[in-house]
Amino acid sequence: MNNQYPFPIDPRLDLVLERVVDVPPELVWEAWTQPEHLKQWFCPRPWSVAECEIDLRPGGRFRTVMCSPKGEKLPANDGCYLEVVENRRLVWTSALTPGFRPLVPSGEDGFLFTAHILIEPEGKGTRYTAIAMHPDEGGRTKHEEMGFYEGWATALEQLVEHMQNQAH
Amino acid sequence: MNNQYPFPIDPRLDLVLERVVDVPPELVWEAWTQPEHLKQWFCPRPWSVAECEIDLRPGGRFRTVMCSPKGEKLPANDGCYLEVVENRRLVWTSALTPGFRPLVPSGEDGFLFTAHILIEPEGKGTRYTAIAMHPDEGGRTKHEEMGFYEGWATALEQLVEHMQNQAH
Secondary structure (H helix, E strand, C coil): CCCCCCCCCCCCCEEEEEEEECCCHHHHHHHHHCHHHHHHHCCCCCCEEEEEEECCCCCCEEEEEEECCCCCECCCEEEEEEEEECCCEEEEECCEEHHHEECCCCCCCCCCCEEEEEEEEECCEEEEEEEEECCCHHHHHHHHHCCHHHHHHHHHHHHHHHHHHHHC | CCCCCCCCCCCCCEEEEEEEECCCHHHHHHHHHCHHHHCCCCCCCCCEEEEEEECCCCCCEEEEEEECCCCCECCCEEEEEEEEECCCEEEEECCEEHHHEECCCCCCCCCCCEEEEEEEEECCEEEEEEEEECCCHHHHHHHHHCCHHHHHHHHHHHHHHHHHHHHC
C-alpha cells in the first residue's frame, strides 16, 4: 500500500486487506458511493443489503441494513463519513453518527471501528486497501474472528464482478 | 447562528453558546489553531493549559493537558479534528483519537462530545457559536453541570482579551 498514508497503522489494533483488482479507480469509487451499486456487492452472498443510505460528505450518514439468507433484517449499521476524496479515499466510522455525534456507548455486543478505503491507480486497475482501525486488541480480534479477511475479500470480489458487468 | 448549518442540533442532546465578539474571524481562528495562543485562553483562570498539541487536519491530533491552580496536571484530553475550514469552522471530537481511531470505551467517569466551532463575520467582529454534541441526554446534563456555559463563556472572554492584546 501507499507508504505515504498519513495515519499510522498498528498491526496490534488494525486489520488490513490489500488487493490489486481489474477495475479502474473511478468504478471502485462508484461502487462504494452509489447505493444502487453498493447493494449489489457489499454483503457476502447469500447475505444481502436490504437498505443503504449514503450522504456523501464528512459528517454525512452511511447507513446499511443487512438481510440474512432467511430474509431477516439485522439492526441498522449507522455510521458517519469522515473523509471523502473522490476516486481516492473514503473514510467512515461506526463510532460517530451523522453530524459527527458520538455514538451512545453500548454493551459488549458491538464493537467500534473506523474504515479507511484507499483507492490507487495501478496499470488499468486499482490497488485497493481496506484498513479497519479498532480501539484495542480485543476489537481487532473480534473483527478478525467474525471473518474480516474472508468477508471483505469476498465482498471485493463481488464488487469487481458487479462493476465489470456494468462496464460491458 | 447560521441557520444553514448542515448538521441538525438537538436541544435535548446539545449545548450551544453563541456570542458576538469584537475580534475578527481571522484572529478567532488563530486563537483556536495555534498552541501558543490557545494556551493563553482555553482554560478559565486560575486553571491553565500546561500542554497543547495541534495537528491541524482532519484526523489530526488535538491534545491538551489542563493544570490545576495548585500546579497539578490532569490526564490529557486527546482528541481528533474532523473538519478544518480556515477562518470559518473547526470541528473536533473526544470520541476518536488521531487517525480517526475510535477511543477505547471508558468507564463512567468520562463522557464523549463533538465540538463544532462556527466563526462568521459580523460587522468588524465575529458571530461565534460553540456547539457541544453529546450521545445522549445524560452526556448533555453532565457537561452542563460541569459548567459548560460559564466555562466556555469565560474562556471566550479570555480569548477576546488575549487576541485584542495581540492586535494592539
